[in-house]
Amino acid sequence: MSLPALPLPHILVATDDTETSRHLVALLDEWRYPHVLVADGVSALRFLTHPQPPGIALIDTDLESVSGLQVIHSLRQRYRQTHTWLMLIGSEASSGGVQMAAEAGADDFVLKPVNPLDLRVRLRVAERVQVLTQRVRSESEAARFNADHDSLTGLLSRESTLKELFRETDRVHRMKTPLAYLLMDLDSFSLINLNYGHSVGDRILRELGQRLRRHLRTYDVAGRYGEDEFLIGLPGCAIESHLPMTERMRKAVLDRPFDIGKDRVVVSASIGLAQSMGRSPLVVMRDVERALAQAKMEGRNCVREAKSHHDPAVAMADSNPHLLRLAESDLGKPN
Numbered sequence: 001m002s003l004p005a006l007p008l009p010h011i012l013v014a015t016d017d018t019e020t021s022r023h024l025v026a027l028l029d030e031w032r033y034p035h036v037l038v039a040d041g042v043s044a045l046r047f048l049t050h051p052q053p054p055g056i057a058l059i060d061t062d063l064e065s066v067s068g069l070q071v072i073h074s075l076r077q078r079y080r081q082t083h084t085w086l087m088l089i090g091s092e093a094s095s096g097g098v099q100m101a102a103e104a105g106a107d108d109f110v111l112k113p114v115n116p117l118d119l120r121v122r123l124r125v126a127e128r129v130q131v132l133t134q135r136v137r138s139e140s141e142a143a144r145f146n147a148d149h150d151s152l153t154g155l156l157s158r159e160s161t162l163k164e165l166f167r168e169t170d171r172v173h174r175m176k177t178p179l180a181y182l183l184m185d186l187d188s189f190s191l192i193n194l195n196y197g198h199s200v201g202d203r204i205l206r207e208l209g210q211r212l213r214r215h216l217r218t219y220d221v222a223g224r225y226g227e228d229e230f231l232i233g234l235p236g237c238a239i240e241s242h243l244p245m246t247e248r249m250r251k252a253v254l255d256r257p258f259d260i261g262k263d264r265v266v267v268s269a270s271i272g273l274a275q276s277m278g279r280s281p282l283v284v285m286r287d288v289e290r291a292l293a294q295a296k297m298e299g300r301n302c303v304r305e306a307k308s309h310h311d312p313a314v315a316m317a318d319s320n321p322h323l324l325r326l327a328e329s330d331l332g333k334p335n
Contacts, residue, residue: 010035010036010055010056011028011036011054011058011123012036012054012056012057012058012059012084013057013058014037014041014044014057014058014060014063014068014071015037015039015059015063015089016060016063017060017062017112020089020112020113021037021039023114027119031123036054041066041070042066044063044071045071048071049075049078053082053083053084054084055085055126055127055130056085056123056126058087058089058110059071059086059087060088060090061088061089062091068090069088069100069104072086072101072106073104073105076104076105083130085107085108085129085130086105086107087108087109087110087126088101089110089112090109090111090112091111091112092111110122150223152209152224153205153208153209154206154210154213155223155224155230156222156223156224157224158226161222161224161231164233165181165221165233165281166281168235169278172276172278173278178237178238178242179233179235179236180233180234180237180245180273180275180276181232181233181234181273181276181281181284181287181288182231182246182271182273182288183225183229183230183231183285183291183292184231184250184269185226185228185229185269185270186229186267186269187300187301189201189227189267192204196263196265200260200265203258203260204260204265205224207258208267209224211252215249216232219235220232221233221235231288239275243305247303250269253269254269268300270295270296270302271302271304272287272291272292272293272304273288273291273303273304273305274291274305290306291305291306
């Protein structure tokens with residue numbers, strides 16, 4: 001299988017040897033490689049630690065201020081997974097020198113005076129390795145994303161959402177900041193699947209996920225909690241503001257109909273709301289599920305806030321979780 005064609009990588013040349021620099025620059029110009037030339041180790045490190053470092057670096061062992069070996073060793077110590085292919089240039093190719101270069105973290109060793117054919121081959125090898133590395137990196141990132149996210153909506157998966165809420169709860173304890181939970185359940189969504197088909201239902205869920213991402217802040221936690229349930233964590237959302245904020249969110253996300261080809265479908269949602277108070281997410285989830293059950297019982301398409309966890313009725317339900325199951329059974333269909 002052929003590899004995708006990529007633009008020639010930007011190359012850093014680090015040498016204070018006038019003859020070597022002139023020779024390398026002439027070759028790179030001839031081969032049309034974009035490049036930059038520096039004459040000391042400090043300048044080389046500045047380029048190599050840039051957020052967008054060069055793809056390949058040709059580093060002379062004999063540099064002012066910081067040697068080439070020290071540059072590479074320092075870079076590997078600070079950034080174990082650097083994206084730059086590091087090629088050390090030396091006057092002697094003794095086994096000891098090559099071993100030192102390898103131990104410092106060099107990817108290749110080039111002997112001075114640089115042979116044009118040898119350098120061209122090594123640059124091509126470096127390019128090919130970078131293409132393969134980028135492919136592996138992209139596939140790994142995609143695998144990590146798919147492991148943590150719902151494939152349909154692009155939101156976090158149920159497990160990842162709870163994991164993030166545990167992290168946010170730790171922050172609540174450290175920073176003494178509020179954290180609101182919002183559990184959204186689409187009303188009568190089973191009828192949409194029945195009347196229009198599951199493909200249309202999936203399209204609505206996908207669009208809903210996009211609307212939520214556009215409406216929420218970058219640090220909010222949003223995940224698909226069930227087939228048509230969405231769990232959202234709102235850090236910094238205080239008790240006096242979480243109900244108005246949730247109402248605004250409900251209207252902003254759901255007031256606009258969903259286009260499904262020639263038809264447009266209006267979807268409503270019932271929402272339960274609860275405050276973390278620094279409690280375990282598993283405990284808060286009981287509160288927010290009760291609030292959602294209340295919203296369903298009171299007509300749907302509304303927001304209901306969980307009672308204080310000091311409320312006697314809540315304490316009774318906490319001590320007997322069967323009460324919650326019985327209340328939910330009275331609702332008939334969950335949607």
